[in-house]
Amino acid sequence: MSKDIRIKKGLNINLVGAAEQTISKAVLSNVYAINLDDFHGITPKMLVKEKAEIKAGEALFYNKNREDMLFVSPVSGELIEIERGARRRILTLKILADKSQQNLGHNVLDVSSASSQELKTYLLKGGCWPFIKQRPYDIIADPDTIPKAIFISGHTTAPLAADYDFVLQGKENELQTAITALGKMTPGKIHVSVGKSSSSPLAGLNGIELHKVSGPHPAGLVGTQINKIDPINKREIVWTVTPQDLIIIGELLLTGIFNPERIVALAGSCIKTPKYYKTKIGTEISTFLYASGVNSDDFRVINGDVLTGAKSKPDGYLGFYNTTVTAIPEGDDYEFFGWNKPIFNKISATRALTFSWMQPNKKYDLNTNTNGEHRAFVVTGMYEKVFPMDIYPLQLLKACMVKDLDEMEQLGLYEVAPEDFSLTEFVCISKQPHQQIIREGLDLLHKEIG
């Protein structure tokens, strides 16, 4: 049974440099790294010391608030560096990989007969729990909670992001195992979405409620789908998992081994031959970046897609949750009369001498220029055109800015994650940092209300 979701409000950002659907194997990285920024709100407590030898799948650190939530190493080798920032906060853990990899194996669990508690313990121990995120607050799920539903979006609408239909092929077994396991953790449904005419292996799984999604971005964002299928109310909890992470969860349950392998889309206008690479979480981005070639000196590497990813470097490392790496030109240059001349080479949600509306299917080569300076909120009605949720985006942003907890709650902050505001941020004429505002609002609400 499937229920269709049709999104009308939104904006497709068509960029040049989409990954061609061929998979190459990336060369093995010497050093792998775990970036602690990937785990929002987690205070790490190290389990191993610098210079220690560890196996793949062995715990590096645990969550200070929950000792049984382990974060594991993607490879076996030596923990060569614990990079610390201000107030000795841990930033990055770097592991020098062994030539021959050794995995930490767990006893295989029979998913069909295991209880929810057994499964949770297994995932926590095996390092797969951090793949399960929860809303409200867009953080790693609390294993003690029972979600009213679990949402998995298998539809991609974000610009240049990895196409799930393609990367999930042949992984039915792992996906099904993970779904079965997750199904035991909620009395509610597991909502899985795929594109309208998709060939995704997700569509054939058992124990799910399938939704066919169509429409412009952000139709593929899980937050949009939650809002349309079963919106989150105060005190309710839903979990979200991305499909590629389901594979890792499924494989752990099937084989007892944490296999951080992933198919990553390398895309963007600065890549000569954008395509997919088979690699591992934490790998050095340069291991596949230069295999495809870059055609610019001044470019930005983004860990993720252009709307929600994190800024990185060619010698940065593939993030824990990422399935896409994008390279686009930096826009650190002035433009003569950039504010009043007609614009043909940039995307705009208006028609104020901007002409992207004439060619909706044209692919653009956008850079990182802000195209204007930061201003107070002035224009209204722009965000609503690209924001399909039943929420007033401007009012919610303002509530977050003035830290009005009641308003934040009532206007629907529980339902959103920063990524849901990536498109409003893109069209924002006042160049306000929407995702940051929402993140800070969520953190405040989490701290005050819990």
Next chain:
Amino acid sequence: MSDKRLTFKKRLHILKHRFRGKKMAPAFNAFHTFLFSPDETTHSGSHIRGADDLKRTMNTVIMALVPVLLFSMFNTGYQHYAAIDAANGVARELSLWGNFFTWENLWIGITQVLPLVIVSYGVGLLIEFIFAVIKGHEVEEGYLVTGMLVPLIVPVDTPLWMLSVAVAFGVIIGKEVFGGTGMNILNPALTIRAFLFFAYPTWMSGDKVWVHEAVELAGGPDAISGETVLGYLAQNRGAEMSTAYDTWDMFWGFIPGSVGETSAFLILLGGLFLIFSKIASWRIMVSAVIGSLVMGLIFNGVVDAGWITETSNFYGLMSFEFWKHLIVGGLAFGIVYMATDPVTGSQTNRGKWIYGFLIGFLSVMIRVFNPAYPEGVFLAILLMNVFAPTIDHYVVRGNVARRMKRLKNATIFPKDLDSKEEELKVETA
């Protein structure tokens, strides 16, 4: 220094870094960003951004105002000479190239309208710059549109010192004390207009201020009339008015009035351009037109029903055909360029319908019932500016109420897993 070989762009870049952190940095940056859009890149969130910024948005509104400004410069001259002819009993036929788009008319426009524009921008931007430097923020673009609107909504012979005082009042009290662009409650241009109206009422109303030199010549042998269409109607001199101006004159704009408000045709074009470019809200414009038509129809109905007779003070305006309210006075100008101000207007889409409707409705009502001055658009918009947050509040409460209603059916599981484990197993079995 090898500065000589550097490009203009590079030199400005170096200057910008020299000014960084200095008191005058906002002033320099205002000029710099006028010439070059900045080299700033994204730091957080989306790595790419849309092509529009506030400068472009404001510039689009100014572009929509340029035809109105050009027309008004000719019309100022035309009305001046037409009034002289009328006073001398010389019959005058309008001919576009013969006596409208002439150098003679344009010259009056250049000497009368351009100084208003220059003073408006000069005083307003000076204050904006001073505030930006004092408060250490960038010069925001809000005044670019206000500065253009102000000369278009005042009588042509407004003394420049009066305009300066009004602009200073409007920008400081109407905007800067609230925190600058984006924070103000009242439309700054209308605040300036209202200040002029209430501070200098004898100058700003009456029948003499609408045509150039009508005030100076009043009482003398060469006295000319400067009566507007609404002025005639308010005095129940409708018949006189219809001999002077026909409906097409009103639509094209060959009538006296505030500098830029006369041409409904060009305002319509500007409005369509703003709707097409998605800069101004079509909801506000459409609902304001509907609101004014409804009020006009009510007045027409009252006259048709015989409740108002020709002896009434209000007969002239109330019997004026309802749709003609849109093409005389400042109603069209106010609807297109002032009611749609996003900062002071309603911010929700549903609120915009209510807000716009009430602006149209109240404009015509005030216009008809105002004993001192037969116009009400600026008062109606200012009044609705004050009510816009209230309208939005109730619209947003509607959304909140939906969310609260949903809350009743919320599926909440207790956090204590151990006691719930059994129950959960049963449910998922």
